[in-house]
Amino acid sequence: MRPLTIAVTGLNATDNPAPGVPVIRSIRAGSPEPCRIIGLAYDPLDPGNYMEGIADDIYLMPYPSQGAQVLLERIAHIHGQTPIDVILPTLDSELPTYLKIQGDLRDLGVRMFVPHESQLRLRSKAKFNELKDNLGIEVPKSITLTESSQIPKLDDDFRFPVMVKGQFYDAYIAYSPMEVEGHFQRIRSKWGLPVIVQQFIxxxxxxxxxxxxxxxxxxxxxxxxxxxxxxxxxxxxxxxxxxxxxxxxxxxxxxxxxxxxxxxxxxxxxxxxxxxxxxxxxxxxxxxxxxxxxxxxxxxxxxxxxxxxxxxxxxxxxxxxxxxxRHSFDQICTLADYEALTTAGELHRTNK
Amino acid sequence: MYENLALSENGFLFDGRTGATYSLNKSGTFLLKQLIEGARPEALKEKLIESFDVDEATAARDVEQFLFRLKDLRVTEEDEA
Incomplete structure (x- = not known):
């Protein structure tokens, strides 16, 4: 009987690491039987590709921007070689694409246990107020800014300081509307609109x-x-x-x-x-x-x-x-392994 | 109230409710140990005088400040029902 096979994404392990490597370590620690782990990596240089005792097989994956169909085709190809029982996506950016193909994956016999699309929308920073308004979960008061003309009026609704946040990343503290203006422009150019202003707690x-x-x-x-x-x-x-x-x-x-x-x-x-x-x-x-x-x-x-x-x-x-x-670690990698990932997009450690 | 606290003999205190750690001096370790073992705050001054070479006024002030500090750091805060 083949072992339980689990595919895990996010094998980047830099100073801002993805969760894939610790998720795999956790699965290995929890599974009563040895299981087979497939690492789904976005880059041949993701350190998790080369760590001993982490993934048995590694496959390079298309970026989420390439769309759901390309992702589905890649997973179907991998599944044809190494049947997958469960996929654990571990990155925010890939979840919407995985949700789009959830039904197709189920048809292939590949299961996931991920949030619903409606839950993904609720947790978006731009809609965070709805958690309080619709569900009664306490959140800091916030408004979304789509243009800088809203900034002088912030005084009416907020006491300073406030937090100024990008919809995906970045957060700054601002002690005056003038400081909000500076952060608004910086965040807008980097992450786009809207920018979120939030009560400082x-x-x-x-x-x-x-x-x-x-x-x-x-x-x-x-x-x-x-x-x-x-x-x-x-x-x-x-x-x-x-x-x-x-x-x-x-x-x-x-x-x-x-x-x-x-x-x-x-x-x-x-x-x-x-x-x-x-x-x-x-x-x-x-x-x-x-x-x-x-x-x-x-x-x-x-x-x-x-x-x-x-x-x-x-x-x-x-x-x-x-x-x-946490600690950092210099992972030694063979040229042959790097070559396999760079040229074939696959690395199979179990066959060594 | 004190079940969230882990206090070592050396005065290393971990508050499991907040994750904060503290290093207490000898008298602080003594006083908190008394509280954990069930002493009432009003009895601490006498216990301090019995065990340390300290006059009554100093003991009273030290106990008061110590209890205030514990409260300020949430160490002796009751859990809300």
Whole structure:
């Protein structure tokens, strides 16, 4: 009998790593039987392609911009060589394309456990107010700016400072409408419109990896406090926490969203009131997801089981005080492996 | 109230609710240990005087400041129902 075969995307492992490598490590740690892992990479230079004990086979993939049909054809080709049971997409940018081909993949016998399209739309920063208006999830007050003439009127609705955010990336603090103007222009030229202005909340920020069952239930969640940051503000070290108030907020939000699959939540606890606010919902595992394994809550493996249609019992909150510290590593790669990926777009480590 | 706290003999404190860690001095470790073991805050001054070479006024001030600091850092905050 062939082993369970799971394909995972996002094998970039730089100082702003993709979640693919830690997701694979988690699956290997969780699976009771050895499984076969297929790495779906976008670049021959993704370090995850070459790491021992990560992917058994690696295939280069078309970028999401090439469209759903090209992606489907590539997966069908891979599936013809190495039948895939489950695909775990791990990058925000590829999810919409994977959702478009979800039905075709199901017909091929390839399963996923990912958020619904409507959930992807809800978590968009430009529509974040709807979480409060429609679902009652606390979010910082925000408005979307489509032109700079809106900026002088910000005084009427906001107390400064405010956060100025791009719809996909970048966030700056602004202490006056003049500073908003500068950030607006910078973000507009880099990420396009709209630009989002958000109430600034003083307090403690927590990061959470969670999996929802799609019916309002929380399968499991591991909250952590960042202990070290990169210059891009990404976690380079963190520690699990167990705050009953935060746990209730997470459970409530996941229930109201009826979230399906993995997500990373960024939550702020306001300093004076102790009120929690949802700052961001990322529809995928974070790169620090292996901490969930360290805390005894293997959320990537739970997601594989859910994709396979198995029941997964809701997990109790994880114990606090489990740390992770990330490190960088110089991966030695053979020219033959690099050549295989560059010329054939495939690398099969199991046949060595 | 203190189940979220892990305090070592050396005074290393981890607050599991917030993820914050602290290094306490000898008297701070002593006082927090008393609280964790069930002492009432009003009894701390006498306990400090019994165990450390300190006069009553200094002990009262130190205990008051220590309790204020713990509260300010959310270490002794009750969980909302």
């Amino acid at each position: 003083t307090g403690e920020e927590y990061d959470v990896v969670a999996v929802g069952d799609g019916r309002g239930g929380l399968v499991g969640a591991v909250p952590m406090r960042k202990m070290q940051l990169t210059d891009k503000g990404k976690a380079w070290g963190g520690i699990t926490i167990n705050d009953p108030g935060l746990n209730r907020f997470i459970e409530d939000a996941m229930s109201k969203l009826a979230w399906q699959g993995p997500c990373e939540l960024e939550i702020m606890r306001e300093q004076t009131t102790g009120k929690h606010y949802m700052l961001e919902i990322n529809p995928r595992f974070p790169a620090w997801v292996f901490l969930s394994v360290g805390a005894g809550r293997n959320l990537p493996w739970a997601t594989v089981e859910l994709a396979l249609g198995r029941d997964v019992a809701p997990m109790e909150p994880a114990a606090p005080g489990v740390l992770f510290l």
